Amino acid sequence: MNFYLNTLGELPISLEEPFTVNWTAPSNIALVKYWGKHGKQLPCNPSLSFSLRESTTTTRISFSPNKSLKVALNFQGQENEKFRERLERFFAGLGEVTHFFRHMEIDIESTNTFPHSAGVASSASSLASIALCVSSLIYHATEKEMDDGFYRLASYFARLGSGSASRSVYGRYSIWGHTSILSSNDEYAMEFKDYDPLFAELSDAILIVSDREKRISSTVGHSVMNVNPYADTRYLNAQKNVLKIIDAMKKGDLLRFFAIVEQEALEVHAMMMVANPPHLLFEPNTIEIINRIKEFKERTALPVGYTIDTGPNVHLLYFDRDKEKVMPFIEELRQFCQGGKIIFDGLGVGPVRNRIE
Incomplete structure (x- = not known):
């Protein structure tokens, strides 16, 4: 039922x-x-x-x-x-x-x-x-x-x-x-x-690499998993990663948190690349931004990371406490965004019922 x-x-x-x-x-x-x-x-x-x-x-x-x-x-x-x-x-x-x-x-x-x-x-x-x-x-x-x-x-x-x-x-x-x-x-x-209170301060700079329609719809993307030879491995990894990321959030383990988040983003795109027919959803600037985020983390040791949905745009995740240190880097990435467009967002409190006027 x-x-x-x-x-x-x-x-x-x-x-x-x-x-x-x-x-x-x-x-x-x-x-x-x-x-x-x-x-x-x-x-x-x-x-x-x-x-x-x-x-x-x-x-x-x-x-x-x-x-x-x-x-x-x-x-x-x-x-x-x-x-x-x-x-x-x-x-x-x-x-x-x-x-x-x-x-x-x-x-x-x-x-x-x-x-x-x-x-x-x-x-x-x-x-x-x-x-x-x-x-x-x-x-x-x-x-x-x-x-x-x-x-x-x-x-x-x-x-x-x-x-x-x-x-x-x-x-x-x-x-x-x-x-x-x-x-x-x-x-x-x-x-x-x-989760650790620090995760209540999560921010998201959405780097708009392209504002074109997605190359494939989510419906098509989900359907290709039905015949993907690596689908079962993917589902098992996601099951494990939910447990791992929850443990990292409870313990405030930021390095482990971002490692899982980035692995998840790349693994889903990998599933599309090995689909039949294959789909490559990244743009050249997507890869450039990913590499620059990696270099920035190695250079500064700041807790930042990225995730990507099924398209080319990159979500740069960071914490409010590090905003002043991260903002200059975000501005550097603007050159790789279409029309220099970035949407600044972050963790929200959820839905609201509005009064009827």
Whole structure:
């Protein structure tokens, strides 16, 4: 039985009058990467991420009773037919989970604080904000008081739309996927809170090597893992790396933390390079930045590192206490960024429910 039915069951709920809700949710950056899925958006390996402070999506949804499902979308002040169709499939899928979503008109207004193709997952923050609105609707319709289960339910809904979105319903750090720690599982993410206080100061300079659309979509990237000859080794490594990075974060072992984060970034790109057909997602300036970060660490012994999602842009990670020492180096890297563009971000506190004006 899926998490929703196991939690609420097919309750005799209905929407008698329109309900409007507004949530802001962050994007997140995976430190241990989710790459490869099975079933209905279930991960082949666990992942650990941190939610961003500045890169967010705000979504306002008006739910109204209707004879059938109807979805309208205004994204960034414009119609976006491709994303609207994706959301229509998402809500149709929720109708398969519970009849509640089969008879509803859903009017969505959504905006991002960050540009598309900026090395930040817009689908994670978008689907998380939508899922939080959906969870609010369920709690409203069932007259439930908000509790810890609210965010688990939102994470479950978000995962059905975008795997990484399951982690964006929380602030700071979260884990998604079954591993031997806590109560983690594949159906929804959960917060990770047991770490050295220094990790509350994590900052992220997003170095925009290219703002072009990704060469391959995440959907295609996940699918090639199904026939990748090294997939099983990758999944086992990720399982081990989640446990290793948690131990490093608990002990405040910064060298080990960054070693794991960088290994994860390169290993996922290696999986794409040995795929059939192969995909090389780095740009020349990506490699230049990686090499310069390595030289900077050796020269200064400062605790910095990098991660890279499935594209060419580099996230330079450092701690607030070292900002004055790291900033001149970041400015040196600006020459390798398209148009000199860098987005400054860091660890965020998580989603916020906004007042309806």
